[in-house]
Amino acid sequence: MSEAYVRGAILPPLAPPVSERGVVKWMRENLFSGWLNSVLTVLAVLAVYYIASLCLPWLLHGVWNAGSLGECRSIIATNYGPDAGGACWAVIHARWYQFIFGFYPIEAWWRPILDFALLFVALAPVLFSDNPRKAAIMVGVVSVILVLSLMALVPWWALLLTIALMAGLSFLSYTATSKLLWVAAVYPFLSVWLLWGGSVWGPVMAMAGFGVMVLVYRVISPGLGVIMGTALGFVAACIWWLFLGSLAAAAIQSVVPFGLTYVESDRFGGFLLAFVIGVSSISISLPIGVMLALGRQSNMFLIRTLSVSFIEFVRGVPLITMLFTASLLLQYFLPPGNNFDLILRVVILVTLFSAAYNAEVIRGGLAALPKGQYEAADALGLDYWQAQRLIIMPQALKVSIPGVVSTFIGLFKDTTLVSFVGLLDPLRGVTTIVRADLAWKGIYWEPYIFVAAIFFIACFGMSRYSMYLEGKLKTDHR
Amino acid sequence: MANAAPQMKVTDEVAVQITAMNKWYGTFHVLRDINMTVMRGERIVICGPSGSGKSTLIRCINRLEEHQQGQIIVDGTELTSDLKNIDKVRSEVGMVFQHFNLFPHLTILENLTLAPIWVRKVPKKEAEETAMYFLSKVKIPEQAHKYPGQLSGGQQQRVAIARSLCMRPRIMLFDEPTSALDPEMIKEVLDTMIELAQEGMTMLCVTHEMGFAQAVANRVIFMDQGQIVEQNEPKEFFNNPKSERTKLFLSQILGH
Ligand SMILES: Nc1ncnc2c1ncn2[C@@H]1O[C@H](COP(=O)(O)OP(=O)(O)O)[C@@H](O)[C@H]1O
Ligand SMILES: [Mg+2]
Numbered sequence: 001m002s003e004a005y006v007r008g009a010i011l012p013p014l015a016p017p018v019s020e021r022g023v024v025k026w027m028r029e030n031l032f033s034g035w036l037n038s039v040l041t042v043l044a045v046l047a048v049y050y051i052a053s054l055c056l057p058w059l060l061h062g063v064w065n066a067g068s069l070g071e072c073r074s075i076i077a078t079n080y081g082p083d084a085g086g087a088c089w090a091v092i093h094a095r096w097y098q099f100i101f102g103f104y105p106i107e108a109w110w111r112p113i114l115d116f117a118l119l120f121v122a123l124a125p126v127l128f129s130d131n132p133r134k135a136a137i138m139v140g141v142v143s144v145i146l147v148l149s150l151m152a153l154v155p156w157w158a159l160l161l162t163i164a165l166m167a168g169l170s171f172l173s174y175t176a177t178s179k180l181l182w183v184a185a186v187y188p189f190l191s192v193w194l195l196w197g198g199s200v201w202g203p204v205m206a207m208a209g210f211g212v213m214v215l216v217y218r219v220i221s222p223g224l225g226v227i228m229g230t231a232l233g234f235v236a237a238c239i240w241w242l243f244l245g246s247l248a249a250a251a252i253q254s255v256v257p258f259g260l261t262y263v264e265s266d267r268f269g270g271f272l273l274a275f276v277i278g279v280s281s282i283s284i285s286l287p288i289g290v291m292l293a294l295g296r297q298s299n300m301f302l303i304r305t306l307s308v309s310f311i312e313f314v315r316g317v318p319l320i321t322m323l324f325t326a327s328l329l330l331q332y333f334l335p336p337g338n339n340f341d342l343i344l345r346v347v348i349l350v351t352l353f354s355a356a357y358n359a360e361v362i363r364g365g366l367a368a369l370p371k372g373q374y375e376a377a378d379a380l381g382l383d384y385w386q387a388q389r390l391i392i393m394p395q396a397l398k399v400s401i402p403g404v405v406s407t408f409i410g411l412f413k414d415t416t417l418v419s420f421v422g423l424l425d426p427l428r429g430v431t432t433i434v435r436a437d438l439a440w441k442g443i444y445w446e447p448y449i450f451v452a453a454i455f456f457i458a459c460f461g462m463s464r465y466s467m468y469l470e471g472k473l474k475t476d477h478r
Numbered sequence: 479m480a481n482a483a484p485q486m487k488v489t490d491e492v493a494v495q496i497t498a499m500n501k502w503y504g505t506f507h508v509l510r511d512i513n514m515t516v517m518r519g520e521r522i523v524i525c526g527p528s529g530s531g532k533s534t535l536i537r538c539i540n541r542l543e544e545h546q547q548g549q550i551i552v553d554g555t556e557l558t559s560d561l562k563n564i565d566k567v568r569s570e571v572g573m574v575f576q577h578f579n580l581f582p583h584l585t586i587l588e589n590l591t592l593a594p595i596w597v598r599k600v601p602k603k604e605a606e607e608t609a610m611y612f613l614s615k616v617k618i619p620e621q622a623h624k625y626p627g628q629l630s631g632g633q634q635q636r637v638a639i640a641r642s643l644c645m646r647p648r649i650m651l652f653d654e655p656t657s658a659l660d661p662e663m664i665k666e667v668l669d670t671m672i673e674l675a676q677e678g679m680t681m682l683c684v685t686h687e688m689g690f691a692q693a694v695a696n697r698v699i700f701m702d703q704g705q706i707v708e709q710n711e712p713k714e715f716f717n718n719p720k721s722e723r724t725k726l727f728l729s730q731i732l733g734h
Pocket of ligand 2: 532533534653654
């Protein structure tokens with residue numbers, strides 16, 4: 001005896017009950033969703049409370065102005081009672097420059113600072129290739145920080161010059177981001193010159209080597225083909241770099257002397273050293289890693305064998321061993337009388353080290369690509385390098401971003417290992433020197449916390465950028 | 479053929495010539511003594527049981543697979559290990575795959591313009607105009623700025639066809655273009671292919687869509703165990719198969 005039923009009015013939606021809303025719902029779902037979860041929540045809260053109760057007073061009692069550790073302690077004792085502990089940040093206040101610059105001469109500090117700012121200008125078109133707004137914001141912020149930090153270091157006219165330069169670059173980064181790629185191309189040479197100083201003509205002639213390469217290629221390739229052109233161009237450039245370039249630089253320098261005071265490599269230290277090694281190794285190891293990954297997949301026996309041996313050898317040897325090699329063995333093998341710079345040697349070995357790891361990460365990315373992508377590229381008539389550059393690598397690198405960035409972060413932190421070959425790294429080198437000072441003898445946590453904080457900022461920055469990049473490149477819409 | 483459009487004329491110019499071709503995968507003899515001639519304007523359907531070597535055969539025509547014996551001449555160019563010839567043939571032979579193989583990191587428009595710009599050195603603007611022309615032809619111009627992952631299977635396959643057409647190929651190869659599609663999308667892809675056939679494109683299609691074969695093919699080739707077992711014009715082939723294996727195969731796919 002069922003009756004036909006038709007609903008006349010459609011019911012309006014109602015708000016969910018309290019237990020399904022806001023804070024209560026969130027806590028129920030995330031913190032107390034079962035008895036095990038509830039117990040864990042309580043335990044975690046207790047642990048956080050315990051740790052905070054240990055650290056917070058120490059951090060809050062921190063002293064920023066004092067001449068020595070003893071003075072710090074007495075200030076804390078008078079303010080918070082004789083038993084109170086407290087951080088003595090005064091050591092950072094007094095010696096921060098050594099953590100940053102090592103023994104780099106104070107009158108030349110403006111050079112690494114300017115160099116560091118230009119690094120971001122050079123990175124802007126690479127990092128934000130399709131987003132001029134973000135690129136301009138980054139260059140603008142860097143410019144402001146640069147000018148503020150140079151204020152106490154350089155005369156007014158130099159400051160005005162810097163402001164003009166950075167304003168120009170900021171403007172350029174917004175209107176024509178890709179033009180900044182020129183800054184990126186010149187940056188390696190400019191950077192070496194700014195950091196080490198010496199005659200400007202050395203780096204200029206090094207750049208001219210690439211001009212020689214292109215010139216020889218242009219002349220040769222129409223007649224003898226692309227491969228011969230490339231090979232001879234490379235040989236010509238090497239001859240230029242090894243012999244002619246330095247002669248030419250010396251000649252020009254004697255006519256038009258222009259340069260900065262030379263700074264020896266052993267004055268480099270602290271984060272300046274970590275960034276020099278980190279940035280150069282990171283930027284060179286990525287292309288080498290790509291080539292090694294491709295070499296490992298090559299059909300050509302010799303290339304494949306060489307790549308595999310190199311990768312496996314490097315991965316089988318600890319970084320420390322390679323660094324000792326850099327400092328000792330290379331000196332034996334190289335012809336006597338040369339003074340191959342220690343920092344340069346370390347950069348080369350750290351680069352090769354991380355290139356091998358990158359190669360394996362990128363190989364993973366290559367393996368993740370379906371075979372159909374190669375076939376489609378082939379079927380359309382793209383040649384090997386076109387297919388790699390336009391189809392395969394963009395996708396393989398996208399998959400490899402988290403792994404590659406992990407390698408980079410690891411590399412950056414591993415730069416502290418250079419203390420084992422006598423370079424002044426920020427973690428062990430500089431802290432040891434600071435703690436050897438009578439005034440700060442016995443200080444322990446504060447320098448390490450400071451160094452850790454800077455490392456954290458750099459590494460966290462890289463990690464966030466990689467997440468931004470992954471999001472931006474996500475086009476598969478799965 | 480009675481229902482052939484007037485343009486669907488077969489010329490007496492040879493497009494593809496395969497003579498005494500053999501191929502092995504290791505010790506497995508996958509293609510055996512293949513002889514076949516395709517005239518310009520011909521539309522050939524290749525069918526046969528799974529694993530019979532259909533894909534391998536058409537992939538040999540643009541050298542995605544290498545043959546070990548015999549001769550393959552495409553558009554007057556013999557396929558040897560000479561890379562120049564291979565690139566020349568590949569830019570004149572379009573291929574459509576079962577799984578579309580669009581480039582997922584590029585937009586539809588970029589997928590279509592990539593090869594013309596880099597292989598044919600066409601200016602970007604011109605390449606984009608061509609791309610839009612072919613996208614309208616496959617009836618999805620409005621999707622130009624989306625990524626492949628945002629399109630349905632049928633739309634992706636039509637993009638893949640348009641991508642090949644942008645290279646202005648003289649021959650088109652299709653390897654089971656509708657096998658990965660849901661039933662309601664098969665028709666839109668077949669319609670595109672039929673239209674292409676009516677414009678006189680030389681086509682080699684591996685497919686089991688017998689309706690398509692009857693509508694546009696002027697020859698059906700049946701393969702089994704790496705050999706061409708039987709070939710005939712569609713009406714004869716379906717109504718009056720000669721070989722026992724063909725009869726068995728037809729009874730299986732036609733379901734009676
Ligand atoms: N790369 C390969 N290596 C070895 N055997 C293969 C390879 N590709 C295909 N085969 C074999 O060759 C035969 C023919 O394959 P295929 O041409 O794909 O057949 P069809 O397309 O007709 O289904 C199958 O038995 C398959 O297992
Ligand atoms: Mg197949």
